[in-house]
Amino acid sequence: MTDVVEAVRTPPAVMGLYDGPMWASIREGTMRLQRCLNCGEMQYPPGPVCPHCLSSNLEWQPISGRGTIVSWVVYHRTYLAAYPEPYNVVAVKLAEGPFMASNLEGETPAQSWIGAPVRMVYSTMLDGTVLPRFTLAATSAGKTP
C-alpha cells in the first residue's frame, strides 16, 4: 500500500513561511488568502507584505472560490506519476483578483475555455493531499456538471 501511495505521490507544494496557513485552510475545505487591511488587495501566492502598498497588516480571509479561465493547456505526455496524460492545467483569474494555476475537473468546454466561469472544488488525491481545483460554474454550462 505504501508503494502504491508513493507511486502516485502528489508533487510537493512549495512550503515557504507564508504558505502553511493557506494549505491548512485548503485541507479544511475553505481556501484562505491574505487580504491587505491597508489597501484591500489580496495576494497569491502568500507573502510577507502586501506587494501593492508594502503594508504588513495582512489578514487571512476565505476566498469566494469564483473565477474565470484565462488560459489552459492539455498535457499529452506523462511527466509525473500522479498526472498520467492526458490532463489539463488551467490559469484562473480569481474573483478577488489574483491569478492561480490549477486543474479543471469534470466537464470541459466544447470550444475555447477562455472566459469560462468556474468555481473552486476540493479534490483529495490518492495520497491524501487536498488540492483546490475548479469545475465549470453551473450557470455558464446551463446544467450541473
Place this chain on the structure above:
Amino acid sequence: MSSSANPFVNAGRPASSRLSRAAAIVGVGHSDWVGDWKRTRAGEKPSDGYGYGAIAFREALADSGLKRDDIDGLIAGPATAYERLSEVLGIDPRWGDQADAVLSVIKAITAVESGLAETIALVYGNDQRSAKIQYGGPQAMGGDAFLSYVYHAPWGLTSQGALYALTFQAWKHARGFEGDDLGYVAVAQRAWSSMNPNAIQRKRITLDDYRNAPYICEPLRLFDYCQINDGGVALIVTTAERAARLGKPPVYIQGFGRRDLNQGATSLEPRLTDYYRPAQEDCARQAYEMAGFGPADMDMLQVYDSFSVHVPLALEGYGYCKIGEVRRFFREQGIGPGGKLPINTSGGHLSETYMQGWAHQIECVRQLRGECGERQVPNCRHAHYTSDVCGNAVSIVYSR
C-alpha cells in the same frame, strides 16, 4: 510602435549613448555540437560544462588572434562556477562575474567602458543533456531563481513548455491566430538550419509535418520545442580601440535595452495578460534609441526560442509588425531564407542546438562578418538579438 506613453512608473532614461560602439566582439567559438549530440544520444559523456566551455574558449581565442594572456576579464555562463572556470582556463582575471547569454554581453560592455577589464571572455559550457538536467518536474532547474517553475507542481504544471503553451493559448485567442500557423516558425528555422553544418537537425520540414507531429503540451507540438544538447559557446569582448587593431572585422555593440516584468510573476499574470509586451516595448525603445535606428533598419532578428512561441511575441513586442498581424507577416513577408526578415538564421534553439541564447549571439557575429556561406544574409549590417525569458526582456543590437 503602437504605444506612445511608457506604461512604467519607473521609466528612467536610456543607457548612456557613450556605450554605443564602445565595445566589440572580436572572437567567437563553440564546441562540436553535432558531435556532442551524436555522442550524448549514444549514451556517452564527451565532457562536462567546464570542458565544453574550454573547447569553445580555445576556438574563440584562435578566431580573435588574441593570446590567453590578453584576457583580463571572465564571465562564466549560468551552468559553471566562475572560480572553477577561471581555474580550468588558467586565467587570473582582473574582473569577473557569472551571467546568462544576453546579460553577460551587457556586463562586459560596462566593465570594458569603466576600465574594470579590457578584454573579456564570455564562456558558456553545459552538459545539460548528458547530465539529464530536468527543466520540468518538482526539482526543475531554475526553481530557486524563478518560483513559478516549481510553485504549481501540485497541479502538475511544472514544465517550461507548459508555461509557454499557456501564454500562446491566451495570445492566440486574443489575436484570432490559428494555432497551426505557429508552424511557420519551425518550418522556416529548419530551412535555415538545412544550410548550417553546425546544426543538429538539418532535415527540412513542411507545415504538414508540423501539423502531423504530436502535441506535447497542447497547443504546442513536437516541433515547437528546442533541442536540448551538451555543448559550449564563447565570445571575446574588448574595447573598440583594441578591436580595430585585430584581424577580423569588429562587430560592435550598437545598442541594448532591458525591462523586467516581475509583478505577479509567480501567478503567471504578466505572461497571460499582455504576453510580456510592455517589457518588450520598453526594452525595444531603449535599444533602438541607443542604436540610433529601429526595426526597419535591421537586416536580421535573432530571438531566444526555447519554444517557437517566442517568435510571434517578439515580432509584436519589438515593433516588427502591428498587433494582430503576425499571421500575415509569416505568410506575406516571410522569416525564412529569402524572406523579408530573416529570423534565427542558424536554425536557433529549435533546430541548431539549445545553448540558452549563447549560440544566437555568435550567429549575429558571423552574419555581420559575412562568414555564413549558404545561409548568409546579403549585406548584413545590423542584427537584433532579443530574449524574453520569464518576463525579462533584453535586447542587443549588433552592427558592423
